[in-house]
Amino acid sequence: MDQLQRAIIERGSVLSDDVLKVDQFLNHQIDTNLMMNIGRELVSRFQDSKITKVLTIESSGIAPSFMAANKLDVPLVFARKKKSLTVKDNIYSSGVYSYTKQEMNNITVSNSYLSSDDHVLIIDDFLAHGNAALGLIDVVKQAGASVAGVGIVIEKSFQEGREILEKEGYRVESLARIQSLEGSKVTFLEELATK
Amino acid sequence: MDQLQRAIIERGSVLSDDVLKVDQFLNHQIDTNLMMNIGRELVSRFQDSKITKVLTIESSGIAPSFMAANKLDVPLVFARKKKSLTVKDNIYSSGVYSYTKQEMNNITVSNSYLSSDDHVLIIDDFLAHGNAALGLIDVVKQAGASVAGVGIVIEKSFQEGREILEKEGYRVESLARIQSLEGSKVTFLEELATK
Numbered sequence: 001m002d003q004l005q006r007a008i009i010e011r012g013s014v015l016s017d018d019v020l021k022v023d024q025f026l027n028h029q030i031d032t033n034l035m036m037n038i039g040r041e042l043v044s045r046f047q048d049s050k051i052t053k054v055l056t057i058e059s060s061g062i063a064p065s066f067m068a069a070n071k072l073d074v075p076l077v078f079a080r081k082k083k084s085l086t087v088k089d090n091i092y093s094s095g096v097y098s099y100t101k102q103e104m105n106n107i108t109v110s111n112s113y114l115s116s117d118d119h120v121l122i123i124d125d126f127l128a129h130g131n132a133a134l135g136l137i138d139v140v141k142q143a144g145a146s147v148a149g150v151g152i153v154i155e156k157s158f159q160e161g162r163e164i165l166e167k168e169g170y171r172v173e174s175l176a177r178i179q180s181l182e183g184s185k186v187t188f189l190e191e192l193a194t195k
Numbered sequence: 196m197d198q199l200q201r202a203i204i205e206r207g208s209v210l211s212d213d214v215l216k217v218d219q220f221l222n223h224q225i226d227t228n229l230m231m232n233i234g235r236e237l238v239s240r241f242q243d244s245k246i247t248k249v250l251t252i253e254s255s256g257i258a259p260s261f262m263a264a265n266k267l268d269v270p271l272v273f274a275r276k277k278k279s280l281t282v283k284d285n286i287y288s289s290g291v292y293s294y295t296k297q298e299m300n301n302i303t304v305s306n307s308y309l310s311s312d313d314h315v316l317i318i319d320d321f322l323a324h325g326n327a328a329l330g331l332i333d334v335v336k337q338a339g340a341s342v343a344g345v346g347i348v349i350e351k352s353f354q355e356g357r358e359i360l361e362k363e364g365y366r367v368e369s370l371a372r373i374q375s376l377e378g379s380k381v382t383f384l385e386e387l388a389t390k
Contacts, residue, residue, distance in 0.1 A: 023305060023307070023308075024307070024308075028272065028273065028275065028304075028305055028308060029270050029271070029272045029307075029308040030257075030261075030264070030270065030271040030272070030273070031270065032261055032262075032264050032265035032270075032271055033265065035261075036265065058253065058254035059253035059254040059257060059273065059275075062225075062254060062257045062258060063257060063261060063271075066225075066227055066230075066258060066261050067227075069225070069227050070227035070228065070231065075224050075225065075226065075227075076224070076225040076227055076258075077223065077224045077225070078223065078225070078254065080223065080254075109223075110218065110223055112218070112219070112224075113218075113219075113223060113224040
């Protein structure tokens with residue numbers, strides 16, 4: 001997705017060989033037009049699936065998932081990173097380690113919003129080691145629901161996330177695939193169609 | 196806003212005289228169509244202001260702000276509830292006590308995304324005691340920016356948030372104003388136009 005690759009090059013910054021900061025348009029300041037196009041593109045990649053729900057994780061997953069859920073005309077559910085006091089009913093829960101924040105989070109989804117009838121598209125901002133996606137898949141399984149696939153905005157293809165997910169049989173669609181961040185430079189697996 | 200009042204009555208639940216749960220369409224599962232209409236309505240109420248940025252707070256503020264920022268064609272910035280390791284630059288910060296979660300959060304905004312040129316529309320899901328809004332106003336002031344107003348999805352009019360904000364000279368626009376949650380019943384200040 002050229003518009004996204006351009007945003008990464010022009011507005012992202014490489015903090016280390018592992019860390020790409022996209023606070024300018026995705027993680028802190030949000031470019032809603034770009035997020036809408038990301039949502040539309042994710043939907044087009046899964047349009048053969050009969051999705052009944054989009055599942056993401058707070059906070060950075062919400063913006064890129066918003067338009068996808070809207071276009072699919074299904075509810076968007078975001079997993080919480082810790083249990084809120086106002087969630088009184090039963091929950092599905094899974095442990096997710098965040099390398100970026102260097103902390104363990106317990107992600108939770110109320111059992112009111114996922115059921116065994118659901119066919120779920122999982123969307124997240126980044127795919128790196130695969131921990132968040134695996135946690136969300138675990139939650140979907142606990143609900144007895146099925147996974148339509150995993151839609152990712154930015155994949156760090158030099159880390160093992162995609163391989164793990166594909167080995168377990170999940171379809172992964174990533175809109176930008178980064179081969180390397182070495183030398184403070186973003187190199188994509190597939191370069192821009194038009195420079 | 197009738198569509199919102201109906202959602203509150205039909206899909207919300209009153210947990211106590213103080214607590215309204217709207218997890219079904221706003222705080223956990225998100226009705227994106229309703230959120231888009233909320234964003235459009237908030238924009239219409241502030242259309243005379245020359246807004247340059249929409250500021251909200253993670254996570255529940257993101258969905259109702261998304262369409263507002265898109266319609267205004269300005270960036271959406273969400274304050275974080277704790278400092279992320281990837282935020283390396285200088286930040287504006289303010290302490291916000293959450294009654295719902297019974298905890299103190301330090302909300303932060305990178306100084307890259309708010310400047311003295313900005314005229315900021317603050318949006319949040321709930322207005323109760325006013326703490327979150329006051330924290331966001333504090334952040335805007337630290338940036339030397341100005342506040343266009345405060346847009347709220349659901350106001351608990353029986354708590355002091357609006358009074359505090361108005362006394363300090365801020366314009367508050369709330370799409371649903373709740374007079375009382377007593378007797379497990381939602382009573383609005385202005386009842387539905389058509390029943």
